[in-house]
Amino acid sequence: MIGEGSLEAIVAAHAGREGPLLPILHDVQAAYGHISDEAIRAIAAALNLSRAEVSGVVSFYHDFRRNPDPRPAIRLCRAEACQSRGSEPLAAHAERIAGNRVRVEKVYCLGLCSAGPSAMIGDDVYARLDETALSELIGAL
């Protein structure tokens, strides 16, 4: 699946840095949408780590996934400040309209806590969400 050259290119781009593993994993996740066994093997070999060490790191962080999920995703803030502005009923609404088509993920705080409920799609952020605004966002995904 993974084009050898490009995975190599990602590893090579970070090889000279101090502690390069996280930046490499971010780039692999961004390029392929997940971090496969194959990628783990190649990264481990390049950084002189065991495969267990690399997969241990991958599994620790919420941002990395081992398996692909091609569905578009929306990340809804579920932390306290958004809760106080009604994020929980909104999350239930999001699940309902997303069905199986869109992945609704949890995120704990986007730093928009005075204008919640908030969400993020890719790097785009949205605040002051209500059912109508959220339905529009999910519908457009």
Place this chain on the structure above:
Amino acid sequence: MTTVRISDDALAIACGAERVARRFAELGCEVIRTSSWGMHWLEPLVEIDGIGFGPVTPADAEAILAGKADALSIGRIADHPFIASQTRLTFARAGITRPLSLEDYAETGGWAGLEAARALTPEAIVEQMKASGLRGRGGAGFPAGIKWDTVRLAKGERKYIVCNADEGDSGTFADRMLMEGDPFCLIEGMAIAGLATGAGKGFVYIRSEYPHAVARMRAAVRLSAPLIAPFEIEIRVGAGAYVCGEETSLLNSLEGKRGEVRAKPPLPAHEGLFGCPTVINNVLTLAAVPYVFAHGAQAYADYGMGRSRGTMPVQLAGNIRHGGLYETAFGITLGELVEKIGGGTASGRPVKAVQVGGPLGAYFPPSLFDTPFDYEAFTAVDGLIGHGGVTVFDDTADMAAQARFAFEFCAAESCGKCTPCRIGAVRGFETIDKIVAGDRAPSNLALVADLCETMKYGALCALGGFTPYPVMSAITHFPGDFVEKVDG
């Protein structure tokens, strides 16, 4: 041509600032993108000749330009009570400068602190830091000068300055605003820390939930590199683990490992990043440094009360009418912040509880509103100031649900290293479920209290050790939300 100033801070954008900016450009205005004033309930806030309008939608643009938008006008922004009543040291440039303009930065006093520090010996720099009384903003409030001195005196071929920009406490956004709005200020503070300690390199470790801040800091580092050389800064991005805001776990993460917390000692000041002596400070601590050196340690120490010196950027969040960033000297009371500055709840209902200090902070009832914002005063009422987040809940909040959430959050984010946190958090929400279901509520409440004691004293880091604050404060101050269900 009319000049229109609109913030490009992530919150302004999340509220629709891009479309508003585009509309004004279409109407022939010169649009300048600035940092945010921090009056979040007014974003997108539009400023023309010092007069503010907000919150603005694209449809309002023509009326504003025609002078027919009195309903949206707030008058001169600088005179608005929310702004005029603040003491802005760290956020002095908020709303005023273009974040990536080196010109604006220098014109507003930027680099004066670094210049002053360059004329001092490392020892003298550290002395100034101690004299300023600046304490780490977040966590326990450890004096920054002492930390720096330890690293200065430590032996090591290499030393590092690490900026912790991964403190993802809900209800806080000052780090994000500072990095997006005044990135050079943080860079200047780190460069001064480098001079003080002999560190040649700094890392800013930013949470991945803040992509705007990451992009802004990367650009600012590129632009300012020649001005801080030979000191170098590299930006690193976290990967969605809350516990990486814990300093030793952040170091592991920077090294490319699982973000597990390290036992102390050794202190990071002796053996930190890659085993080298390391200063770890958070964003607000480092961003306060340029002021200390540009204006003198005494000028900084003159603000505040008791052993809490200087100012605290308070973040008014949650169900609050006037939410946003409010920088003030320590000593203002919690009630003044919530009722007077914040204007009470956004829903218009009575305030029920206020959580101070993020997800690991205590919930306060209005009866404790006379507590002054001060590290010691908060400790005295079993609370913590933490990162200065103030999250307001109205009377519809269910405090048993909030206590359960605290345990659930701890369980989801635990690094797994110690049992009280890893297992305790799960047992915690299970037990709260039983209480709420009316299953032997009194003895299960005692069990939760006991569990909290164990977590407080047995956990290795703040995640497990501070989760008892929200839980126990909810039980202590809002007992009705837990036992009402049993009694009737």
